Amino acid sequence: MNTFFLIEATGGGGNYNGIALFFGAIMFGPAILLAIIGLAILKSNKKAAKVLFLLAVVYVIVSLGICGSMM
Numbered sequence: 001m002n003t004f005f006l007i008e009a010t011g012g013g014g015n016y017n018g019i020a021l022f023f024g025a026i027m028f029g030p031a032i033l034l035a036i037i038g039l040a041i042l043k044s045n046k047k048a049a050k051v052l053f054l055l056a057v058v059y060v061i062v063s064l065g066i067c068g069s070m071m
Contacts, residue, residue, distance in 0.1 A: 027063040031056040 038052035 031060045
């Protein structure tokens with residue numbers, strides 16, 4: 001039985017898929033969202049799109065450093 005963020009009542013354990021998925025979402029989720037927003041406004045406002053792309057790259061670098069060290 002694959003659980004997501006839940007602890008099995010049978011005393012199982014050792015299944016850390018939910019925690020790995022959680023840290024993966026924290027590492028890449030906001031950066032992907034910023035990149036999608038940047039692509040959406042690229043034609044109308046190039047300067048704002050560049051800023052959003054830069055923020056996405058900086059976020060990935062910082063999050064891989066912090067979250068990667070925790071994993």
